[in-house]
Amino acid sequence: MKLYEALTEHLRGQINQGIFVPGDRLPSIRSLTREHKVSITTVQEAYRQLELLNLVVARPKSGYFVRGQAPSHPLPTTARAAKRPMEVSQWEGILQMLGADKLAPAFSLGHAMPDLTSDTLTPLLRLWARIARRGDLSLLEYDSLRGNLELREQVARLATHSGNQLDPDDIVITTGCQEALFSALKATTEPGDVVAVDSPCFYGAMQAIKANGLKVMEIPTHPEQGISLDALELAMEQWPIKAILVTPTCNNPLGYTASDAHKQALYRLAQKFDIAIIEDDIYGDLAYTWPRPITIKSLDTDDRVLLCSSFSKTLAPGLRLGWIAPGRFRSAVVHSKFVATAASSTLPQQAVAAFISEGGYERHLRKMRGQYQRNRDRMLPWLEAHFPAGTRISHPTGGYIFWLELPEEIDCVELNRRLEGEPYCIAPGALFSASGKYRNCMRLNYAEGLTAQTEQALLSLLKTFPEQNTSIAN
């Protein structure tokens, strides 16, 4: 056993024994070198290992801390590796979930909508009305192709919270994060290429992969640590992978946040194979810790990361406002934006820019982060008490989405089919895989917590399960 491995084991034991509890500061690097008579590098490497294990977290200028309380319930299992790159299908299932062909879509337990009823959103609507009333001609004109300058300035300022140093010129405003992902894929690949993704993977990203004539390589992803770097490396050795698309912070749907060390290692891997990283950070600002986790982009020394985000999850999806910091791929991204939409809607851009600069965005975030975390903690015991034994539930680090892995015999695709005509529906896990995984999984929204409507729908859903006499808690 190497020195750093021994030290890692020693510290890990202390954490497991409760000598250090979540939130505790761990000994400084200097004191450990003295105590164990090892080099600084050895201590640093041990801490890096502990970060990779998601046991400790580094805080700039303060040192290393034991990670927030580890969940006591069983987490979802890590899926097995896909054998090869796959064509994406599932489009019919998505249409059904979106209710695109129905006049009155059913109440979706699995939708990804934030709580829109918060009074911290009222100033946004008021600003909107004020700007429209002012009736400035610029409201009616095309905004700049790369997006409203004031909005780009605000986005650049906010991005410092996740460690990014961006210039407004590094940013392109998009019609939602969806356009950001679409243009990122278009800019980094050619038809026929393969894109590696964390698995389960947001279905919108997978459909964008399909639309660009690409295949998807699903990489096993740990529900707390993130995408498996070993499996990723293996896949990159075997297949013509041109980009890695990941959501490493407050992942949709698994809820994990990868450690800084994991993000760094992923970045190094991309460097080694000289490929691009498409980093979806759409839930990043809703992390329950503050300051919020860093992005991979903040570690990007050679401009290979395309950071994608939007205000859909933090403010409101109806704005259709997102952004991308495309690094060295900027000119291709701008071209994609020009041909797909030419510009984003002017008034929403002006309103959101004003809302952020007046402090409304950060005020709203502060409130929602707390609310979502409380809702997670209140809803979890209810789920444990009511869902069948064997159910595994994610432990989200931000956002407002649970991922439930139900007993194997429960087929959520089939379930949703049986729910047609009911006033509610679910988001079946199968939408998040191109290789037929996660049929016994579902996504569950808790943005507004366990409302009467949600509770009623869940109880009615549970009645449809084959076996319901045992709950996780039993």
Add this chain to the structure above:
Amino acid sequence: MKLYEALTEHLRGQINQGIFVPGDRLPSIRSLTREHKVSITTVQEAYRQLELLNLVVARPKSGYFVRGQAPSHPLPTTARAAKRPMEVSQWEGILQMLGADKLAPAFSLGHAMPDLTSDTLTPLLRLWARIARRGDLSLLEYDSLRGNLELREQVARLATHSGNQLDPDDIVITTGCQEALFSALKATTEPGDVVAVDSPCFYGAMQAIKANGLKVMEIPTHPEQGISLDALELAMEQWPIKAILVTPTCNNPLGYTASDAHKQALYRLAQKFDIAIIEDDIYGDLAYTWPRPITIKSLDTDDRVLLCSSFSKTLAPGLRLGWIAPGRFRSAVVHSKFVATAASSTLPQQAVAAFISEGGYERHLRKMRGQYQRNRDRMLPWLEAHFPAGTRISHPTGGYIFWLELPEEIDCVELNRRLEGEPYCIAPGALFSASGKYRNCMRLNYAEGLTAQTEQALLSLLKTFPEQNTSIAN
């Protein structure tokens, strides 16, 4: 000479001799059969020929009329046929024109912006403010993937004016006409295919062709009659053309409106080769005649036409609201919309739906049609008096854009380069071709007529021309 040819010549002679003048009703089919002792089919065919020649126009239930006054000035010439399908380039030129990399873009003489100062737009802004103030939660939500239902209902109703019978379900709302064109191309082609276009062709459409991995086949286009059907047929025999993309009504940039017979013939050609027609109708509601000209879509009996339009030219481009009636390609278009933008911004959709249903849109159109036609007629003599001899000017049938063909020695690309640093710029014709045509052409906006700013910029522009001692009028 066949009977119908003789009759065609006879009627053509009468029109040329001034026996029938523009606006006159021509003899009914019945009276001509009696007078010339020929069959109904013969008379019908003669009238169809006269329509193809753009000499007469058919009005439903009223008969045939001599076309509006033919322009007395020389029109632009019809470009020669391209030898083969081409890759699209010109992206740098577009970026330069859009001022995408400048903080304060110069005043563009060639932009395609409508007059936004009209008081008939004020109610739209007022509605906007009212809707935002009402603060309905639905404002913040994703609108339906296919777009706001009320807006689709209004679009379907308006489309009856151009002869279309559309159901709201036949329509998908898009982020501008640009997204409509992009998704139409995506839905009807595979990378490597060829798309036939009228030439000159709107540069945004050509860039979308490029982005989809397609080549463009430029078809010679007559400045009054439209795309050459003979040249188109020849091209379709020779190349793997999968779609025809045309703007047959109030064409950008040539300003022509093809006759109903020409539209019908184009449609039959598409049927013969079993390919799709992408019909860009973005300026169609701004035709100077009322009722406005029909679309090819209105003749579509087998759902092969994808009708694309938007409110960018009629109301305001900053809305970023367009629509597509994709016929049999609906599900592919919906997929493209989902992956590129997921939905269009909610508030603008609600505001425009309310504006149309309150009659604001039709009121605005009535006013703008008159204004734009008056501006055309006032600006034309000024151009004839000031531009060098040999300049040819289009005779727009709607919208607010002139196409100027300058003497061959004037290179507008070079000109624009020399104008850098000046407070104004032009839209060089070269952007409208993939094969290097139209370097001596430019587009000129007259939405607000000859304002002081426009006159000053034009006079200063004219000073840069190599030869300026002769004007067209001399």
